[in-house]
Amino acid sequence: MGLTVLKPGLLTTVQDFGRFGHQRQGVVVGGAMDKIALRIANLLVGNHENAAALELAMQGPALRFEQDQVIALAGADLSASINGEPIRLWRPVLVKAGSILRFGKPTYGNYAYLAVAGSIKVPQVMGSCSTYLRAGMGGLEGRALQKDDTLYFGETSETNKLVLSALLMQAKKETSFTEASWWPEPELLPRYEPNPVLRAMPGLEYSWFSENSREYIWQQKYKLTAQSDRMGYQVQGTALALEEKRELLSTAVTFGTVQVPPHGDPIILMADSQTTGGYPRIAQIITADLPKLAQVQPGGTIQFEEVSLEQAQHCYYQQEKTMLALQQAIHNKLNQV
Missing domain, CATH: 2.40.100.10 (Cyclophilin-like)
Incomplete structure (x- = not known):
């Protein structure tokens, strides 16, 4: 069991950080367009930051979950809903089996990321699960998702189980999904601008x-x-x-x-x-x-x-410092449950 693709969307692919160490052979790095959003989505469900997730471009897919699953959406706001009810970005969500995740008009941004507890299970190619379309490499058979595709989930970790336990404490029988009552502080999240x-x-x-x-x-x-x-x-x-x-x-x-x-x-x-x-x-x-x-x-x-090289390095350091703070905040929250 996993999830079934009812509608593929404009361009939905499996992505992680990409392939490193092969550029001298002409192999592109690839990976997520917005790696910070990918990292945050994975952390929210208890995955490693580099776990394989779905990248959704502009017009998202329609996906039916065939089993209960913890998910998180990050990046662009593509007006997500489950069984017709809106769900929010940047927080863990428990989705019940049979529920359908759909997307509408983009509110902002181009690329959203859907992380699932345990990751999207696809084979690694040259150390990465990322889809590189021009070479037909990685992801699901080296291509974008298509109607009636089935995706499976990897094994869950102890951290994944902590997230699930926290959501089960909030869950109500009559609802098809449960959003976490907590989410990261705004200063720990990316700031997107239409004209940056x-x-x-x-x-x-x-x-x-x-x-x-x-x-x-x-x-x-x-x-x-x-x-x-x-x-x-x-x-x-x-x-x-x-x-x-x-x-x-x-x-x-x-x-x-x-x-x-x-x-x-x-x-x-x-x-x-x-x-x-x-x-x-x-x-x-x-x-x-x-x-x-x-x-x-x-x-x-x-x-x-x-900017100078020194300023660029400082900005990168500050970004990574923020990611560490977010990781620690999530860890602390889960261990309070």
Whole structure:
């Protein structure tokens, strides 16, 4: 038993942190677009942070639970409901067997994460359960979910059982689901914005660009186009140009690299970015702001703010410090039950 896919949604895939250590062979890292939301969803149900979960893009699926299960939703608000009753993000929820989880119109963000106690059970490929669609690798047969698919759950841990016990104490027989009476403090959760300012460092080819372009990248706003996906976000704004025509051999790129093709509109590489690229790199968005970037909807605008390497490292440290605080808060709450 597990869950049955009644409707697949726009793009529903199994994701974890991704595949590391294989880029020299041309294998992309991939993984969740918003890794902070994935981590929090997993912590809320008692999983390891890197457990396989479902990533739901924009238009979520319809899923029927064939057994009682503890779940948590995090990331974008896709107007989730169980048997027609709204459920909230960022908290554990006990769902009874036979209940149907559906999604409606996105309120904010692009990517939501559905974690289940024990994780989504799929084989690991090169150390990861993440789905990489272009290679047909990982997840469920290397593809997005389809109607009538069945997914199974992994074995539950003692922490999973603590979450279940806490929810059973609140559960009522006549209800199809029970939300936890507790949830993380707002300061421990990501802050998404429709038109964010993203902190970035100058890229390795930054000096190749004209003086005007080096000013524009920090001053102008760029609009996210509909031609955006897990591989890259295309943005439009003031065109950027090199000081003089130069050729660049393919060189290393990663999630958050801002490349500039000849037409002058930047492309921001995302979770499924290739391992090397041949366009000049004008900037690199810092790791701490990648979740915020992932949740910008098409039509939203972004602006870049220059920071130093030291500032980027500090932001990452603060983000990880917050995650540790959240993990400890959940641990303390469960041990009070």
